[in-house]
Amino acid sequence: MTSSASPASLEVVIIGAGVSGLAAARALHGRGVKVTVLEARDRIGGRVHTVDRLDHGAQWIHGTEGNPITNLCREMAQPIYYVGGDTTYIGGWDQMETIGLDGKPLTPESRTASIVAADELRDRFDAWKLKADRRDLADAPAAAVFEKLLEKGDRDSQVDPTWHVDICLRDDWGGYGDTISAKYWETGYQVFGFGDSVFPDGYGVIPSYLAQDLDIRLGCEVQTIRQDENGVHIESSLGSFQASACIVTLPLGVLKAGTVHFEPPLPASKHAAILRLGVGCLAKVALFYDQPYWPKHQYVFGLAQPRRDSGIRPSIWPRLAINMWATHRMNCIVLLVGGEEGEALERLSLNQVREWGQSVMCKTFGKLPDPIRVERTQWTADPFSRGSYPHIAVGSTPDDLEVLGQPCGRIQFAGDATISQHWSTVHSAYVSGLREAARFLGDPSILPPHPLAEDRQWRDRMIRAKRFFEFRLKTVDVTEITRRVGVLEQSDVFCDVENQDLRLLASMFESRLLTGGELLCRSGDVASEVYVVAQGLLDVYATDGKWLARFTVGAVVGEYGLVTSDSRRIATLVAVSDVEVLVLDYSRFRQYLLSFPQGALALLREAVRRFASHDQ
Numbered sequence: 001m002t003s004s005a006s007p008a009s010l011e012v013v014i015i016g017a018g019v020s021g022l023a024a025a026r027a028l029h030g031r032g033v034k035v036t037v038l039e040a041r042d043r044i045g046g047r048v049h050t051v052d053r054l055d056h057g058a059q060w061i062h063g064t065e066g067n068p069i070t071n072l073c074r075e076m077a078q079p080i081y082y083v084g085g086d087t088t089y090i091g092g093w094d095q096m097e098t099i100g101l102d103g104k105p106l107t108p109e110s111r112t113a114s115i116v117a118a119d120e121l122r123d124r125f126d127a128w129k130l131k132a133d134r135r136d137l138a139d140a141p142a143a144a145v146f147e148k149l150l151e152k153g154d155r156d157s158q159v160d161p162t163w164h165v166d167i168c169l170r171d172d173w174g175g176y177g178d179t180i181s182a183k184y185w186e187t188g189y190q191v192f193g194f195g196d197s198v199f200p201d202g203y204g205v206i207p208s209y210l211a212q213d214l215d216i217r218l219g220c221e222v223q224t225i226r227q228d229e230n231g232v233h234i235e236s237s238l239g240s241f242q243a244s245a246c247i248v249t250l251p252l253g254v255l256k257a258g259t260v261h262f263e264p265p266l267p268a269s270k271h272a273a274i275l276r277l278g279v280g281c282l283a284k285v286a287l288f289y290d291q292p293y294w295p296k297h298q299y300v301f302g303l304a305q306p307r308r309d310s311g312i313r314p315s316i317w318p319r320l321a322i323n324m325w326a327t328h329r330m331n332c333i334v335l336l337v338g339g340e341e342g343e344a345l346e347r348l349s350l351n352q353v354r355e356w357g358q359s360v361m362c363k364t365f366g367k368l369p370d371p372i373r374v375e376r377t378q379w380t381a382d383p384f385s386r387g388s389y390p391h392i393a394v395g396s397t398p399d400d401l402e403v404l405g406q407p408c409g410r411i412q413f414a415g416d417a418t419i420s421q422h423w424s425t426v427h428s429a430y431v432s433g434l435r436e437a438a439r440f441l442g443d444p445s446i447l448p449p450h451p452l453a454e455d456r457q458w459r460d461r462m463i464r465a466k467r468f469f470e471f472r473l474k475t476v477d478v479t480e481i482t483r484r485v486g487v488l489e490q491s492d493v494f495c496d497v498e499n500q501d502l503r504l505l506a507s508m509f510e511s512r513l514l515t516g517g518e519l520l521c522r523s524g525d526v527a528s529e530v531y532v533v534a535q536g537l538l539d540v541y542a543t544d545g546k547w548l549a550r551f552t553v554g555a556v557v558g559e560y561g562l563v564t565s566d567s568r569r570i571a572t573l574v575a576v577s578d579v580e581v582l583v584l585d586y587s588r589f590r591q592y593l594l595s596f597p598q599g600a601l602a603l604l605r606e607a608v609r610r611f612a613s614h615d616q
Contacts, residue, residue, distance in 0.1 A: 012440065013038060013234055013241050015222050015260075016249035018046025019426050020414040022210035023433030024247050027446050029214055036243075037214055038236060040221040040384045044211050047251065047385055048426060050202030053328055054286055056377050057388075058203045058426045065193030066451035069206065069427045076209050080197040081327050083299055086463050097295070098159060098302035099364055106159065106304070116471060118164035119464045123587040124149045125182075126461065131567075132183055139394050142169055142182040159304045167302075167319050170338035173391040173424070174280025177340065181392045188398050190421045190453035198327055203426065226263035227410045245410045247436050249429075252404075252417040253279040253386025266408060273400035277417060278393030280424075281380050283342035285318075285335045285357045288373035292325045294333065294365045299326040303364055316341045318360060335360060342388075346378045389424040390417040398423075405432065412436045421453075458594065465591035472507035481506045484582060487534045490554030493602045494532075505592055509582035514575040521558060525569045530589045531558045536579030541572040550576065559589075559603060 012028055014021045017039035025035045043049070047057040061069050064082060073080055084095070098106045098114070106114070125146060131137070146165050169175045173185065199205055217238055224235040225246060232246040250260060255274050265271070294301075301321040316337060324332040335357060337345050345353065354374045361368050379388045392398060398420040405418030414432040422428045431448060438446035473481070484506035488494040494502060509532070514520060520531065523543045531538075533555045540548045540557065548571065551557055560570055567586075584592075593600040 011035065011243060012245050012247065013232065013243040014247045014249065015225070015234075016046060016415075017044040017207070017211065017216050018249055018415070018429060019048055019207055019210065020416070020429035020433035021247065021249040022207055022214070023430045024249070024414055024437045025214050026210050027434055027437035028440065031441060031443070033441070035215065036241065037216040038220040038222055038234070038241065039216055039218050042218050044216060044218075045204055045207040047379065047388070048203050048207050050204030051375070053200070053202045053330065054324070054332070054375060055203050056284065056375070057379070060196040060198055061427070062196050062425055063192030064195050064197045066453065067192045067427050068431055068448045068451075070197070071448065072206065072430070076205070078205055078209070079200060081200055082195055082197045083327060084195045086194060086459070096300050096302050097298050098304055100159075100304050103364060103366060110159070112471065114159035114161065114164070115467065117161040119467060121146060121149060121161045121165065122460070122464060127587050129183060139181050139183045141178045141394055142175075142180045142185050143177045145182040163304065163319060170341070171282060171319055171336050172338075174282040174338045174342065174388045175278065175391050176280070179278045179280075179391070179393045181394045181396060184392045184397045186456050187392070188420055189423070189456040191456045191459055192451060192453055200328065206426065222260055224261045224263060225411060232410050245412065245440055247412045247414055247440070249413075249415045249433065251385050251387070251415065252277060252390045254384065257386055259383070262411070269403055270406070270408065273396070273403040276393060276396035277400050277404070278391045278396070279387030280389060280391050281339060281342040281346065282388040283337045283345045283379075284377045285337070285345065285353055286324075286332050286375040287335070287357045287361060287371040288330070288332045289369065289371055290331065292323070292331050293368050294323060296323065296325045299323055301364070303360070316345050316356065321364070333361065343380050346376070346380050350374065350376065391424065407439065412439060461591055461594060465594075468588070468591070469504040469507060473504065476507045484509060484534070487532060487554060487582065491532060491556055493556045496598045496602050508588050508592065509584050512581050512583045514579040514581065516575055516577045518575045520573040520575065520581065521569050523569050523572045527558065527567050527569050528586055529558060530556065530584050530586065531573070532556050532582040534580040534582050537576035538579060538581075539574045539576055541574065543570070556603070
């Protein structure tokens with residue numbers, strides 16, 4: 001794999017033997033291009049690093065089916081172990097067990113309450129984001145926006161809803177409280193099939209496979225990359241290299257540090273993108289024991305912590321713990337800590353980390369013997385990574401990833417921060433490496449097939465909607481749901497929805513009663529709900545007081561506020577007699593429209609019909 005040959009005139013030099021660099025090198029080498037890979041470390045893999053089957057860096061194939069890494073595993077005849085989950089954030093495994101501060105698992109009721117509170121907070125965040133986009137509001141840190149959107153009663157559950165948010169922002173993205181962009185943190189991000197997978201022997205099997213038969217110079221720290229009309233000239237700790245082209249796969253943290261100099265300097269637009277994007281931290285602490293002292297078949301544990309306003313919240317506390325016995329038969333728990341807390345943990349000595357980890361384990365699982373071995377990561381302190389992986393920081397957008405991935409003359413760029421469809425993952429690094437090999441050769445056949453993917457925000461909304469449907473079906477009386485279905489079936493908007501789906505929709509509504517002459521809403525009011533007439537009659541008046549229409553059972557009203565630019569009512573609705581309306585807030589209604597497109601099309605058809613009728 002490695003070479004001791006003296007430097008020579010090369011066709012392509014690749015900087016970095018991580019997955020992106022190895023993918024590019026393998027693709028080029030397979031087509032007869034002379035390639036040399038320069039790697040500063042004394043090993044290959046970059047932030048994919050496995051020691052004794054324990055992954056210090058990348059650990060999961062996120063979204064197994066359709067993922068390019070899954071397809072590569074099939075090519076390798078490499079087995080993988082499916083662990084499930086929803087693939088929208090790192091704690092989303094189907095059967096995550098949450099352990100409370102008393103060391104006992106949450107009851108099903110408490111667990112459901114915490115998830116409902118978190119989902120409602122996410123719904124309010126989506127509404128804020130939509131308003132921010134419409135009004136072109138300035139960006140802000142996502143953590144601060146979530147904190148602002150908390151309502152009275154949100155923290156009544158045993159688990160603070162921001163705990164779920166932190167799993168996503170800090171442990172999934174590795175972000176800090178003031179860095180992740182509220183407006184763009186997952187914009188355009190694509191996910192593959194549901195569920196994650198792990199490698200029985202660790203993720204390191206991937207770079208080992210890609211590196212076969214390649215010329216890789218280990219311990220070769222690059223200092224300068226210079227290009228001119230004669231090619232690319234590279235100065236390194238192992239001497240000078242010259243090639244017709246260079247593919248740079250340096251991590252974003254290294255590019256931000258500026259330890260590798262480019263001559264001429266990188267374009268201002270690329271330099272600005274590098275500065276704007278964020279680099280996160282996800283620290284791992286692995287504690288090994290002589291036997292598993294925890295439920296050994298449970299794969300992931302959620303570790304609850306005191307509320308932020310409790311005054312006793314620890315400065316460093318993991319939100320997730322991974323049980324390696326369940327997948328690898330190792331007597332080991334891996335604690336995950338992201339963001340500022342993760343970076344603080346990485347600064348501690350190994351003895352301090354050992355004491356901290358044992359304290360967490362004893363508070364979670366009861367008094368335990370001391371661990372027989374402790375492993376920890378320090379990606380932020382590693383000069384060849386300077387962080388775990390990138391995220392969209394306040395002030396940046398996914399467009400910055402595209403800018404970073406554009407070539408500069410003979411110098412091309414690859415890595416997990418150069419692709420705007422799915423960044424911060426091994427598969428993004430892998431695809432970006434193939435992309436640059438294809439660019440160099442002008443051969444798009446090198447690129448992997450583009451799988452059917454979903455927008456991450458879309459999937460997350462659908463998962464929340466599904467959870468809400470299931471929760472409501474359990475709490476609303478069956479007879480009441482049947483009655484509401486009968487009302488919705490009379491509607492021009494909902495009549496085309498299949499009965500089973502209509503039952504889910506019916507469970508989402510709340511009932512509201514009005515007396516004759518009572519206002520349901522007034523023209524110009526802020527709009528936040530859609531109504532379906534269940535009993536009685538509603539009169540509709542224009543802004544100038546002119547009577548427009550009378551609605552009876554099954555009529556859908558108030559829906560236009562969902563799409564008006566300022567979310568204002570465009571009519572006044574008055575009860576003619578005693579009236580019952582079924583009420584659905586816009587965030588849930590939007591989820592319904594996304595889940596059941598036939599309803600969205602029917603709503604559009606009805607809107608066009610009304611406008612056409614009004615014009616005539």
